[in-house]
Amino acid sequence: MAKIVRVGLLGLGTVGSGVFEHFQKGAGRPFGIELKTVAVANPKKERDVKVPKLTKDVNKILDDPEIDIVIELIGGIDPAKEYIEKALRNRKNVVTANKAVLARYAKGLFALARKQNVDLAFEASVGGGIPIIQLFRTLRGEKITKVMGILNGTTNYILTKMEEGLTFGKALNDAQKRGFAEKNHILDTGGFDARDKLAILTMLIYNTYVDPQNILCEGITKITTVDLDFANRYGEFEGGISYTVKLLAIAQKENGILHLRVHPALIRKTHPLANVTDEFNAIYFEGELAGAQLHTGRGAGKNATTSAVFSDILRVANNIRRGTPGFLPTLDAKVSFGNADTLIRPGYLRMDLLNEPGSGAEMFGIFAKHKLNVRNSIERHKYSYQYRRKEFVPDITNIDAASEKVIKEAIFDLKKSKRVRGKPMFIRFED
Numbered sequence: 344m345a346k347i348v349r350v351g352l353l354g355l356g357t358v359g360s361g362v363f364e365h366f367q368k369g370a371g372r373p374f375g376i377e378l379k380t381v382a383v384a385n386p387k388k389e390r391d392v393k394v395p396k397l398t399k400d401v402n403k404i405l406d407d408p409e410i411d412i413v414i415e416l417i418g419g420i421d422p423a424k425e426y427i428e429k430a431l432r433n434r435k436n437v438v439t440a441n442k443a444v445l446a447r448y449a450k451g452l453f454a455l456a457r458k459q460n461v462d463l464a465f466e467a468s469v470g471g472g473i474p475i476i477q478l479f480r481t482l483r484g485e486k487i488t489k490v491m492g493i494l495n496g497t498t499n500y501i502l503t504k505m506e507e508g509l510t511f512g513k514a515l516n517d518a519q520k521r522g523f524a525e526k527n528h529i530l531d532t533g534g535f536d537a538r539d540k541l542a543i544l545t546m547l548i549y550n551t552y553v554d555p556q557n558i559l560c561e562g563i564t565k566i567t568t569v570d571l572d573f574a575n576r577y578g579e580f581e582g583g584i585s586y587t588v589k590l591l592a593i594a595q596k597e598n599g600i601l602h603l604r605v606h607p608a609l610i611r612k613t614h615p616l617a618n619v620t621d622e623f624n625a626i627y628f629e630g631e632l633a634g635a636q637l638h639t640g641r642g643a644g645k646n647a648t649t650s651a652v653f654s655d656i657l658r659v660a661n662n663i664r665r666g667t668p669g670f671l672p673t674l675d676a677k678v679s680f681g682n683a684d685t686l687i688r689p690g691y692l693r694m695d696l697l698n699e700p701g702s703g704a705e706m707f708g709i710f711a712k713h714k715l716n717v718r719n720s721i722e723r724h725k726y727s728y729q730y731r732r733k734e735f736v737p738d739i740t741n742i743d744a745a746s747e748k749v750i751k752e753a754i755f756d757l758k759k760s761k762r763v764r765g766k767p768m769f770i771r772f773e774d
């Protein structure tokens with residue numbers, strides 16, 4: 344008879360309780376997998392799930408010679424990283440959903456797992472229920488030239504609601520009420536969660552270490568309904584197709600240089616990613632042989648994440664019985680990363696302009712000074728407002744492709760102008 348594989352679970356929150364309930368329903372039985380011990384921070388806490396033996400002592404899992412797989416679902420960096428390391432040092436296989444730890448410490452953790460000849464599986468760290476980690480592992484022989492992902496469900500939900508007419512604040516409130524957004528939402532809305540996930544995908548695809556801090560990262564907190572409305576009506580202005588705004592995580596190889604970035608972007612409504620709405624995630628990529636593919640599904644939540652964690656448990660249990668852990672990349676390939684300032688993209692600049700003669704001329708003067716070629720400029724009087732008895736009107740100016748450096752310099756000058764209120768916002772087109 345095949346060896347019974349025993350599992351220890353660290354964490355019984357959103358995902359941990361999903362995994363626990365799945366075991367409780369007997370999901371491990373057909374595969375000879377048993378959940379032995381569950382550890383939490385506070386065993387006395389009131390919970391929806393009833394666990395017979397709940398411990399606070401994680402060492403009852405990490406040091407238990409009977410436990411083969413440690414499932415880390417605590418989240419955050421400390422002490423999660425320490426527990427993962429201890430489990431690996433004790434020659435236990437680890438399944439984790441922890442993107443924060445992986446994005447920062449993958450290289451050392453992968454090396455430790457390889458040295459100890461055990462598995463480190465992390466399907467749930469990116470894309471929730473979409474088996475994207477497994478997919479990219481199997482496509483190692485493929486040259487992937489472009490990846491564009493909607494990797495954060497919270498921001499996608501907020502942008503969808505803003506497209507329906509809600510302000511950022513109201514859409515965020517709605518997301519919080521539905522449990523999609525945390526009270527402290529900046530990890531999501533600031534783009535940092537998507538940045539960590541992009542780092543993990545890039546490491547897998549290009550077998551190189553990526554420091555998430557080096558990825559250009561802009562969130563959606565400055566996006567307004569003016570942007571969504573303008574994107575939607577862009578076809579009317581330009582006689583073409585309408586656009587929408589999505590928070591995209593992009594890895595793109597151009598002339599041997601890899602550019603990584605996370606930012607809100609305008610995409611045509613006909614683009615496959617434009618139809619990915621609400622809390623859904625999607626990963627679009629272009630492979631030299633495979634061509635373009637889109638994978639979409641629920642990117643977070645109890646059930647979708649439990650599905651990903653359980654698929655890892657099954658794979659790892661299988662590897663334990665075969666006596667061979669799964670492949671982990673060495674992350675030592677030499678890759679040339681592009682400097683964010685050299686990135687050249689078309690986009691628009693939105694700024695609140697004083698509604699008085701001469702404001703447009705001053706704005707165009709600044710564009711000319713920085714050699715920015717203007718395609719068109721539209722004042723959205725529908726959104727004009729009073730500030731200190733002066734009227735301001737949001738103006739959207741489409742700019743031909745320019746480098747980030749030049750755009751930054753132009754924004755610096757525009758911000759200094761007394762005719763511009765606040766900091767102008769640059770939104771790039773991604774087709």
Ligand SMILES: NC(=O)c1ccc[n+]([C@@H]2O[C@H](COP(=O)([O-])OP(=O)(O)OC[C@H]3O[C@@H](n4cnc5c(N)ncnc54)[C@H](OP(=O)(O)O)[C@@H]3O)[C@@H](O)[C@H]2O)c1
Binds near residue numbers: 382417467471642643
């Ligand atoms: N939520 C999602 O939809 C989702 C999706 C994809 C990936 N993830 C990832 O999955 C992981 C878990 O997320 P979650 O949303 O389930 O977190 P969560 O709801 O905050 O739950 C965290 C759990 O960890 C326990 N815990 C905290 N510190 C501990 C410690 N020092 N020792 C033992 N247990 C400890 C907590 O115990 P108490 O219950 O006693 O407080 C709680 O049960 C994170 O890495 C997250 O990024 C989550």
